[in-house]
Amino acid sequence: MSRVQAPEISRQLREGIAAEAEAAAARFAERAARDGLADVAFAGFDSPYGPIHVAVTERGLVSLGLPNVGEEEFLAQLAAAISPRVLEAPARVDEVRRELDEYFSGKRQSFDLELDWRMIRSGFYRSVLRETEKLPFGVTSTYGQIAARAGNARAYRAAGTALATNPIPLVIPCHRILRSGGSVGEYGGGSAIKQSLLVAEGALPPENDAAAK
């Protein structure tokens, strides 16, 4: 009878497999994203508000998930809206990450990033976000004003929906849109983050900051 039993054979054939497979998969993902075989490259990283995710296509930044959006939800949205060929490739999102880090640390007031508008419905919603994109650092507006600039002053509710479903928050600065009464209003990532961003931009006095960690 052989002293070598099946579990021992298995143990030897699988030795070191977990770490080796992880490294091989990471090499594959970066290469596939670099060579254009993946339709979407994403990565997650830390921000002062918690973990955030970003995704880019060959056209540019397509989606940014604030800490309230988990990784599975973030990926499922990309797979459904663009393509299931989504791979984790941190090197592909380096530029986005760098600009966001600079923004969070107060060294950057506007972004020099190409955007992919594919996840934003065309028509009025897109006009609202195009107008929002133009708002400079530290300058706020209201739902009514932004609706008017987008071509329909009475559609402030629809403007609110467009802003609530903004797939690229921070870079399309929907946090700069406030209620007409002056209250901060809702924010996809949570109103505490919105307040904190506005304080950091000097648009609100510091006593409103509750979210920064």
Add this chain to the structure above:
Amino acid sequence: MNAATKVTKPPFQRFLDEHREPVLAFLRALVGPGDADDCFQETFIAALRGYERMDGRHPRAWVMTIARSKAIDHHRSRARRPEPRDDLAEPAAPPASGAIGDVGGEVWSAVAELGDTQREAVALRYAADLSYREIAAALDCSEEAARRRVADGLASLRKTLDREEARL
């Protein structure tokens, strides 16, 4: 998500996460640890390109079928290359990392000595850790045939190992 939502394939990253280990383990046993990474890269490139054809019922069997064909391509291209004659019997070296036990690289060389059919079955069962049902789907045979191939492969493997042991 409601039930009417169109079924989309999982994000490829999750497919990769789920199958990277069995694919690499299978390839290490088929072509040896030194060449397994090349085959691994080619396997997932092909899987990514053909992702819409992926069989959602047997994702693991599907990717193993691709890995198997990449290993076959690899062996063919090696066979065409002018190399020393004893290359045919070159045993797969054990992975460079990790402690080598008292049976050391013997299991690896014994696996390399198996015929293709038995080696594939043994690699799917003991390296990639697939169920017999998945092995049957990957090899496109009945579950019974899969069990038989694995059992035969294990018996040959043991025979080789016992012979090695007797020689020491």
